Amino acid sequence: xxxxxxxxxxxxxxxxxxxxxxxxxxxxxxxxxxxxxxxxxxxxxxxxxxxxxxxxxxxxxxxxxxxxxxxxxxxxxxxxxxxxxxxxxxxxxxxxxxxxxxxxxxxxxxxxxxxxxxxxxxxxxxxxxxxxxxxxxxxxxxxxxxxxx
Amino acid sequence: xxxxxxxxxxxxxxxxxxxxxxxxxxxxxxxxxxxxxxxxxxxxxxxxxxxxxxxxxxxxxxxxxxxxxxxxxxxxxxxxxxxxxxxxxxxxxxxxxxxxxxxxxxxxxxxxxxxxxxxxxxxxxxxxxxxxxxxxxxxxxxxxxxxxx
DNA sequence: TCCTTCTGGTTGCATAATGAAACCAGTTGT
DNA sequence: ACAACTGGTTTCATTATGCAACCAGAAGGA
Numbered sequence: 001x002x003x004x005x006x007x008x009x010x011x012x013x014x015x016x017x018x019x020x021x022x023x024x025x026x027x028x029x030x031x032x033x034x035x036x037x038x039x040x041x042x043x044x045x046x047x048x049x050x051x052x053x054x055x056x057x058x059x060x061x062x063x064x065x066x067x068x069x070x071x072x073x074x075x076x077x078x079x080x081x082x083x084x085x086x087x088x089x090x091x092x093x094x095x096x097x098x099x100x101x102x103x104x105x106x107x108x109x110x111x112x113x114x115x116x117x118x119x120x121x122x123x124x125x126x127x128x129x130x131x132x133x134x135x136x137x138x139x140x141x142x143x144x145x146x147x148x149x
Numbered sequence: 150x151x152x153x154x155x156x157x158x159x160x161x162x163x164x165x166x167x168x169x170x171x172x173x174x175x176x177x178x179x180x181x182x183x184x185x186x187x188x189x190x191x192x193x194x195x196x197x198x199x200x201x202x203x204x205x206x207x208x209x210x211x212x213x214x215x216x217x218x219x220x221x222x223x224x225x226x227x228x229x230x231x232x233x234x235x236x237x238x239x240x241x242x243x244x245x246x247x248x249x250x251x252x253x254x255x256x257x258x259x260x261x262x263x264x265x266x267x268x269x270x271x272x273x274x275x276x277x278x279x280x281x282x283x284x285x286x287x288x289x290x291x292x293x294x295x296x297x298x
Numbered sequence: 299t300c301c302t303t304c305t306g307g308t309t310g311c312a313t314a315a316t317g318a319a320a321c322c323a324g325t326t327g328t
Numbered sequence: 329a330c331a332a333c334t335g336g337t338t339t340c341a342t343t344a345t346g347c348a349a350c351c352a353g354a355a356g357g358a
Contacts, residue, residue, distance in 0.1 A: 011260070011261055011262060012180075012247075012250075012261070012262055013246070013247045013248070013249075013250030013251045013254065013255065013261050013262070014176070014177065014180050014243060014246045014247045014250060015177060015250075016250040016254040016255075017246040017247070017249050017250035017254065018173070018176060018177060018246065020254070022173055022176065023173070024167070024171055024172065024316090027163070027167060027171070028163065028164060028167060031161075031163050034288055034293075035293050039334085039335090040334070040335055040336075041333085041334060041335075044335090049316095049317080050316075050317045050318060050319090051318095051335080051336065051337090052316085052317080052318090052336085052337070052338085053315095053316065053317070054335095054336095055335080055336060055337080056315095056316095076325095077324075077325060077326095077334095078325080078326095078334070078335080079335095083288075086253050088287075088288050089249055089252060089253065090249060091278070091287065091288040092245045092248070092249075092275075092276045092277075092278060093242065093245040093246060093249060094163060095278055096241045096242040096245045096276075097162070097163045097166040097167065097242060098161075098162045098163045098166070099162070099241070100162075100166050100238055100239060100241075100242060101161075101162030101163060101164075101165040101166035102162045103238060104235050104238060105162065105165040105166065105169070106162065106165075111160070111296040111297055112160055112161070112162055112296050113160060113161055113162070113293050113294060113295050113296050114293070114294045114296075115291050115292070115293055115294075116291065116292055116293075116294055117280040117281065117284070117286060117290065117291060118289075118290050118291060118292050119280070119284075119290070120280065120281070120282070122280060122281040122282075123281065124278055124279070124280060124281070124286060124291060125278070125279045125280065125281060126241075127241045127245075127276050127277070127278055128241075128276070128277065128279075129240070129241060129244055129273055129274070129276055130273070130274045130277075131266040131268070131269065131271060131273060131274065132266065132269070132271040132272065132273070132274060133269070133271075135266070135268075137266060137273060138237075138240070139183060139232075139237050139240040140267075141266065141267050141268070142264050142265065142266060142267060142273060143264070143265055143267050144183075144184050144262050144263070144264055144265075145262060145263045145264075145265055146262050147260040147261050147262050147263075148260055173345090188305085188306090189305075189306055189307075190304080190305060190306075193306090198345095198346085199345075199346045199347065199348090200306080200307065200308090200347095201307085201308070201309085201345090201346080201347090202344090202345065202346070203306095203307095204306080204307060204308080205344095225354095226305095226353075226354060226355095227305070227306085227354080227355095228306095
């Protein structure tokens with residue numbers, strides 16, 4: 001069993017998320033899926049991780065219903081891994097990782113892959129957190145309320 | 150050395166981010182820091198992880214300049230861990246983890262801690278990704294362009 | 299001052315996860 | 329029919345994790 005449950009704060013959504021996708025490879029696999037990769041061998045080639053590890057990770061991701069196994073074409077014995085709605089829900093997270101990396105791990109003029117709006121080819125804006133009334137919120141403008149119970 | 154560099158895609162900001170904070174505990178430590186925790190013993194008590202592991206993680210996070218060690222008060226021998234600007238930059242990511250967890254790992258009426266706007270005590274809105282012109286963007290509205298080089 | 303507790307670790311050792319390479323059965327292409 | 333590809337599993341060595349014990353310096357109390 002790879003997933004250790006961090007029971008101490010099982011009531012925290014952050015902890016539950018990390019229990020599902022908080023390991024070294026899962027989010028990179030999901031990122032590749034957003035880039036259109038679907039097959040076992042594609043992930044393996046692109047990430048360069050051992051096949052047994054990939055096998056384990058994909059199985060867990062399927063168990064968590066982040067990926068779904070669907071036949072490549074009707075009648076084919078081969079299957080491909082496609083993101084479910086839940087998996088697609090990870091999009092903001094991947095974008096968040098990307099934007100933080102861009103901001104802090106690249107030198108000024110250093111080239112990196114870029115996420116652009118498909119319609120106009122323009123770079124996307126930074127993710128923003130807003131209040132119910134639309135005000136932009138930073139880390140200090142929020143508080144975490146413990147679960148009522 | 151805990152950090153293995155995933156050289157295959159070192160040009161990808163997502164990979165660089167995960168190299169820094171992609172392990173089991175780092176983001177939970179950062180989450181706790183956003184909740185106001187600062188001292189070694191506070192993190193240890195709240196997360197329930199072994200002290201040697203916490204020690205290693207905090208050292209790495211300081212090396213990565215996500216935390217900064219500052220004296221508890223002037224002249225004190227004790228120090229506390231406070232988030233740098235770079236560390237504060239992880240806020241959208243933590244929020245993303247939280248919102249995804251809320252959406253997919255909690256039953257309908259299940260209680261969980263909640264992130265609210267400090268001014269009005271209202272729950273914050275879901276993170277949104279927008280195009281340069283302000284259009285809301287989903288996973289299928291974006292493309293990743295490889296680094297030009 | 300002496301004694302005790304708290305803090306922030308380190309060290310050793312057992313256990314669990316990771317990774318490289320070899321191997322393999324079923325499928326597809328020629 | 330044959331060769332190559334796909335999607336794995338197995339074995340084994342290496343590495344990380346976690347628990348418990350230990351420890352030095354600081355703070356607090358009598």
